[in-house]
Amino acid sequence: MTAVFGTSLPAALLAAESGGHGGPAWAVYAVGAAMILTGALGVVLLRNPVHCALMLVITLFGVALEFIDESASFLAAVQIIVYAGAVVILFLFVIMFLGVDKPEAVRSEPTRLQRPLAVLLGIGALIEILVLSRVDHWASGTPSQSGVLNGSGTNVQKIGQSIFTGYLLPFEMTAALLLIAVVAAVVLSRRHHPVAGEMSAEQQQAALEESSK
Amino acid sequence: MTVPSAWYLILAAVLFTIGATGLLVRRNVLVMFMCIELMLNAVNLTFVTFARLLNDIGGQSDVFFVLVVAAAEVVVGLAIIVAMFRRRAAATADDIHTLRG
Numbered sequence: 434m435t436a437v438f439g440t441s442l443p444a445a446l447l448a449a450e451s452g453g454h455g456g457p458a459w460a461v462y463a464v465g466a467a468m469i470l471t472g473a474l475g476v477v478l479l480r481n482p483v484h485c486a487l488m489l490v491i492t493l494f495g496v497a498l499e500f501i502d503e504s505a506s507f508l509a510a511v512q513i514i515v516y517a518g519a520v521v522i523l524f525l526f527v528i529m530f531l532g533v534d535k536p537e538a539v540r541s542e543p544t545r546l547q548r549p550l551a552v553l554l555g556i557g558a559l560i561e562i563l564v565l566s567r568v569d570h571w572a573s574g575t576p577s578q579s580g581v582l583n584g585s586g587t588n589v590q591k592i593g594q595s596i597f598t599g600y601l602l603p604f605e606m607t608a609a610l611l612l613i614a615v616v617a618a619v620v621l622s623r624r625h626h627p628v629a630g631e632m633s634a635e636q637q638q639a640a641l642e643e644s645s646k
Numbered sequence: 647m648t649v650p651s652a653w654y655l656i657l658a659a660v661l662f663t664i665g666a667t668g669l670l671v672r673r674n675v676l677v678m679f680m681c682i683e684l685m686l687n688a689v690n691l692t693f694v695t696f697a698r699l700l701n702d703i704g705g706q707s708d709v710f711f712v713l714v715v716a717a718a719e720v721v722v723g724l725a726i727i728v729a730m731f732r733r734r735a736a737a738t739a740d741d742i743h744t745l746r747g
Contacts, residue, residue, distance in 0.1 A: 458649050480690070482677055496690065499694075500694055501700050503694050505697070508706055508707075511710070531728065551671045553656065558663055563659060574650070578700070578701075579703060581702070582702060592703060595703045605712075607711060611717075614718035614719075618725040
């Protein structure tokens with residue numbers, strides 16, 4: 434914090450605005466990064482699906498920590514409520530429901546060289562992302578801004594204003610998307626009970642042949 | 647002094663890579679789904695970082711929509727897995743080869 438007094442006033446204000454003492458921000462970042470990487474590696478490497486789901490929770494909490502570190506408090510709360518509260522519970526429910534909490538047979542490799550190739554491809558993708566991020570001006574066009582982040586008002590207020598003005602149509606479409614998802618889930622996971630008078634496929638075929646005679 | 651944005655972007659890139667590699671390596675459909683969630687979270691982290699970097703609330707609004715789409719995707723995907731299990735008791739991607747030409 435002593436370094437701030439040496440800088441000009443706007444810079445000091447900006448540092449205070451974005452929540453920034455030196456130590457705590459780095460500490461939160463480091464803890465969050467450790468949680469994210471531990472959890473992600475756990476999801477990929479652990480054999481039991483239940484353990485994978487629990488490791489996923491660790492990663493999601495780590496991402497929520499990073500959101501807090503970046504002053505996105507609303508998204509941090511939503512991250513925990515939606516992901517840790519709903520998505521992972523759904524995962525665990527399906528794992529328990531299907532009874533697949535048995536370790537995966539990792540020894541049997543169905544396709545030859547698939548795993549080494551996958552790891553190679555992953556490392557290649559990482560290098561590509563990092564190289565692309567170092568190359569300037571590979572994006573063109575005029576930047577647009579849907580609203581300022583560091584203005585007055587709380588984080589929730591600004592996100593609300595942004596969603597309910599500029600992003601209103603997408604917001605309404607997410608409502609339709611959620612409804613479609615609910616109906617799809619019910620239809621897909623429903624057991625088929627034949628109603629009275631309904632014929633099976635074989636019966637229909639037989640009836641068709643009967644009528645064509 | 648806050649943490650520079652580059653650190654978050656590198657962390658997101660690493661998280662995305664782990665998720666993508668996991669998606670290719672694992673055979674269990676449920677775990678493959680979890681790897682997709684990892685990749686979505688990496689993208690969310692990138693969105694929030696660029697929102698801070700460019701002083702633009704749009705990045706944070708986009709994360710909101712990604713969360714909704716991810717929730718819908720998980721619901722439908724898990725329903726498909728449950729329906730698949732009804733027909734054949736298997737949860738690995740190799741068991742779903744009935745559509746192979």
